[in-house]
Amino acid sequence: xxxxxxxxxxxxxxxxxxxxxxxxxxxxxxxxxxxxxxxxxxxxxxxxxxxxxxxxxxxxxxxxxxxxxxxxxxxxxxxxxxxxxxxxxxxxxxxxxxxxxxxxxxxxxxxxxxxxxxxxxxxxxxxxxxxxxxxxxxxxxxxxxxxxxxxxxxxxxxxxxxxxxxxxxxxxxxxxxxxxxxxxxxxxxxxxxxxxxxxxxxxxxxxxxxxxxxxxxxxxxxxxxxxxxxxxxxxxxxxxxxxxxxxxxxxxxxxxxxxxxxxxxxxxxxxxxxxxxxxxxxxxxxxxxxxxxxxxxxxxxxxxx
Amino acid sequence: xxxxxxxxxxxxxxxxxxxxxxxxxxxxxxxxxxxxxxxxxxxxxxxxxxxxxxxxxxxxxxxxxxxxxxxxxxxxxxxxxxxxxxxxxxxxxxxxxxxxxxxxxxxxxxxxxxxxxxxxxxxxxxxxxxxxxxxxxxxxxxxxxxxxxxxxxxxxxxxxxxxxxxxxxxxxxxxxxxxxxxxxxxxxxxxxxxxxxxxxxxxxxxxxxxxxxxxxxxxxxxxxxxxxxxxxxxxxxxxxxxxxxxxxxxxxxxxxxxxxxxxxxxxxxxxxxxxxxxxxxxxxxxxxxxxxxxxxxx
Numbered sequence: 001x002x003x004x005x006x007x008x009x010x011x012x013x014x015x016x017x018x019x020x021x022x023x024x025x026x027x028x029x030x031x032x033x034x035x036x037x038x039x040x041x042x043x044x045x046x047x048x049x050x051x052x053x054x055x056x057x058x059x060x061x062x063x064x065x066x067x068x069x070x071x072x073x074x075x076x077x078x079x080x081x082x083x084x085x086x087x088x089x090x091x092x093x094x095x096x097x098x099x100x101x102x103x104x105x106x107x108x109x110x111x112x113x114x115x116x117x118x119x120x121x122x123x124x125x126x127x128x129x130x131x132x133x134x135x136x137x138x139x140x141x142x143x144x145x146x147x148x149x150x151x152x153x154x155x156x157x158x159x160x161x162x163x164x165x166x167x168x169x170x171x172x173x174x175x176x177x178x179x180x181x182x183x184x185x186x187x188x189x190x191x192x193x194x195x196x197x198x199x200x201x202x203x204x205x206x207x208x209x210x211x212x213x214x215x216x217x218x219x220x221x222x223x224x225x226x227x228x229x230x231x232x233x234x235x236x237x238x239x240x241x242x243x244x245x246x247x248x249x250x251x252x253x254x255x256x257x258x259x260x261x262x263x264x265x266x267x268x269x270x271x272x273x274x275x276x277x278x279x280x281x282x283x284x285x286x287x288x289x290x291x292x293x294x295x296x297x298x299x300x301x302x303x304x305x
Numbered sequence: 306x307x308x309x310x311x312x313x314x315x316x317x318x319x320x321x322x323x324x325x326x327x328x329x330x331x332x333x334x335x336x337x338x339x340x341x342x343x344x345x346x347x348x349x350x351x352x353x354x355x356x357x358x359x360x361x362x363x364x365x366x367x368x369x370x371x372x373x374x375x376x377x378x379x380x381x382x383x384x385x386x387x388x389x390x391x392x393x394x395x396x397x398x399x400x401x402x403x404x405x406x407x408x409x410x411x412x413x414x415x416x417x418x419x420x421x422x423x424x425x426x427x428x429x430x431x432x433x434x435x436x437x438x439x440x441x442x443x444x445x446x447x448x449x450x451x452x453x454x455x456x457x458x459x460x461x462x463x464x465x466x467x468x469x470x471x472x473x474x475x476x477x478x479x480x481x482x483x484x485x486x487x488x489x490x491x492x493x494x495x496x497x498x499x500x501x502x503x504x505x506x507x508x509x510x511x512x513x514x515x516x517x518x519x520x521x522x523x524x525x526x527x528x529x530x531x532x533x534x535x536x537x538x539x540x541x542x543x544x545x546x547x548x549x550x551x552x553x554x555x556x557x558x559x560x561x562x563x564x565x566x567x568x569x570x571x572x573x574x575x576x577x578x579x580x581x582x583x584x585x586x587x588x589x590x591x592x593x594x595x596x597x598x599x600x601x602x603x
Binding site: 004065067069072073078082140141144146147154157 | 462476
């Protein structure tokens with residue numbers, strides 16, 4: 001079977017969803033975190049525009065006519081608001097612009113009131129635009145009348161929450177990584193604050209991740225329930241590739257396994273702290289991998305039917 | 306005695322010769338339908354496809370290839386059906402769908418249907434196209450402009466009948482254009498012109514619908530599907546048995562509005578349930594801590 005939208009499209013949906021999720025995590029951490037989560041806010045602020053730009057690159061690579069008519073992409077803005085791709089293109093551009101501004105504000109931040117307030121406004125705009133870019137790919141797919149498996153009203157929310165999750169986990173995962181490369185964060189990695197950055201924030205954030213995972217599991221079940229009446233849906237999900245990526249990759253590896261890790265970490269059953277820290281970070285990677293598997297399997301399933 | 310060639314005889318012979326030459330050298334022969342040249346109007350056009358009259362000769366399929374200069378493709382007859390090719394491609398815009406139909410007594414009979422782009426009254430492909438490369442003309446055809454297309458393939462995914470296909474070699478979308486070049490000249494589409502049995506008829510949509518309703522056929526397809534299409538099928542067996550997809554009656558605009566409302570509803574419900582769940586758990590934890598603290602105090 002020849003797929004019209006394959007792994008490159010899945011990668012694009014993953015990148016833009018994760019970028020939106022990172023922006024939401026950054027904005028929420030800054031506005032609601034009372035300073036305790038600034039490392040997460042900063043990490044998410046850098047991640048969002050980078051992933052947003054990477055998603056644009058994958059979209060361009062995925063376009064069938066870019067090599068023969070590159071200037072035609074300018075027409076992509078011309079069918080507003082009728083075409084969801086046009087809506088999405090405009091949203092992506094606005095999102096990347098605001099996310100880049102937010103990242104610049106964080107990179108050159110000064111502890112002044114004006115800088116703080118501007119970052120608050122930028123964070124709020126980032127949350128709003130981040131949310132729209134996490135949900136729009138799902139809405140775009142749902143509008144494809146010819147693909148009944150995408151036309152469930154629950155479908156965009158599965159995609160959206162998955163994006164929020166992957167954005168949050170990758171932003172958290174990147175805190176120590178960015179700490180090595182960004183000089184201002186480096187001192188934070190010194191002895192006194194090491195535990196706070198590497199363990200305390202992820203430990204606290206994993207609680208919110210667990211809540212999101214439970215919501216995502218509920219939505220995934222509701223989605224499967226909503227399509228159960230569609231003829232051929234069971235056959236599509238019984239396809240070896242779809243079932244491997246959806247049930248194996250997305251549900252088990254990307255949601256259930258990390259949830260078990262996050263719960264066990266809270267109980268601290270006998271293992272030393274360093275092992276729990278390592279397991280937490282493994283859990284973050286599993287969630288991100290599951291988010292990609294979700295998009296790939298759902299794209300695949302929709303096109304099989 | 307050698308008969309002198311008069312002007313009249315010469316003209317007669319020339320016309321007969323030209324006619325015979327055209328008949329044998331032309332890859333397609335024209336049926337009676339070609340003679341009925343329509344006066345061109347901007348009224349929406351349609352094709353009536355009478356499944357009961359189709360004999361599966363595939364003249365429509367060949368005529369489409371010839372008129373639109375579409376290259377032949379390597380095909381194969383599959384074990385379970387005689388439909389060949391088995392579906393649309395960037396170079397197959399029209400094909401004959403063969404269906405084996407069993408009645409209640411177990412008797413088997415065949416139905417053939419000539420299928421092509423449905424040229425919906427409110428086309429999904431046009432609605433989703435971000436660049437307006439696909440356009441609906443007032444007279445019915447949905448046409449494609451490669452000079453605006455970016456190759457996003459959203460139309461390929463969105464069409465309920467899986468009609469548009471992307472040609473990976475030529476980097477263009479391929480689909481039936483309702484022989485817009487012919488109908489603008491007052492001619493009927495090539496497929497209709499070559500139908501030998503009258504299974505295909507072309508005309509203004511309202512007239513075609515009237516013909517469909519007066520045809521005595523039990524089942525009509527295309528009148529209401531996706532808000533109405535320019536291809537009106539009539540049959541004596543249900544269209545599900547002929548492998549036609551069950552497409553909602555609502556047009557894409559209503560479909561999108563209804564879906565957006567449902568998506569918003571699910572969102573609000575998810576948000577409320579999440580909030581209740583979150584604060585419920587938080588209260589539970591607080592209460593547990595209070596109980597623990599009070600028991601310690603005792």
